[in-house]
Amino acid sequence: MTRRTALEPLTGLVVDRDAVRRTRPELFDELLSDPATRLLPLWHGKALMTDASAGALDLVTPDRQSAALVRVYLGRTLLAGLEPVGTPVIAVTLTDAAAAELEPDESRWADLRRVGTGLSERDYALFCEAVAVANWHESHTHCPRCGTPTVVEAGGWVRRCFVDGREVFPRTDPAIIVRVLDDRDRILLGSNAMWENNRWSILAGFVEPGESFEAAVIREVAEEAGVLVTEPRFLGSQPWPFPASIMVGYEARAVDVGDVALTPDGEEILEVRWFTREELWAERGDLLLPGGASIAHAIIADWYGGPLDGPPGGAAR
Ligand SMILES: [Zn+2]
Structure with a gap:
């Protein structure tokens, strides 16, 4: 990758967000039946780490999924981590119960601000993307025009109001x-x-x-x-x-x-x-x-x- 500014690797492109695929109605069925897919579990903004020293994200296989509050298709990785290049990753926000079932040891759940420095470029980017979209979902549950609860569409990248058809997109x-x-x-x-x-x-x-x-x-x-x-x-x-x-x-x-x-x-x-x-x-x-x-x-x-x-x-x- 060419170094474009003084601030690489903060600014590098390490995830193909695969936006065209987001809109497929069968997106999550396809992804969850693909053995290459990995889930990035989020619990109160914290991600699951491979160990308490928080050196890498612990991306889990789809069969370890329990009920998710929101799923967001983050895209395909462009850098290898513990998984190969091209791994599809879905962020899943979990309830307290689901998080405890997946990993009861709270020291394995880490905040991006605490562990960001030690993460690889790939893991940092995935963590950032996941937290950003999850935060948006958490604070935009209702239609800004009419107040009706919205439903999640397009792989987690749109919330739609069924009363007036308004689509709401993630903000930054x-x-x-x-x-x-x-x-x-x-x-x-x-x-x-x-x-x-x-x-x-x-x-x-x-x-x-x-x-x-x-x-x-x-x-x-x-x-x-x-x-x-x-x-x-x-x-x-x-x-x-x-x-x-x-x-x-x-x-x-x-x-x-x-x-x-x-x-x-x-x-x-x-x-x-x-x-x-x-x-x-x-x-x-x-x-x-x-x-x-x-x-x-x-x-x-x-x-x-x-x-x-x-x-x-x-x-x-
Ligand atoms: Zn509305």
């Missing part, structure tokens, strides 16, 4: 996340009011209706830090299904930093600061930076020139 909410650099190549980090003390990251925010990603970048940085930026440049993106986001990564250049005081908004962002790579390294004992599974981590590490737990420019890349 874009949020920009931006690496702002100044003319000395320092990076702008902020400390969010929602976070524990001394946790720092690049700035981010939801895209508003009617707004381009680029305009959102400029607006968010002005709002959160009082800094005017220019030339937003796309870096890469990452689905972040908590509950339904896609993080769209940008870099932007600050304008006239020398004369401008940083003004955190005081509500969402309590503190903003410019960091050199050397400062980030020197203060590493006091700073908490984004976790390794996040696009924020990848964007900062890409600027830093190597892993964040080593000196700037660091180890082999």
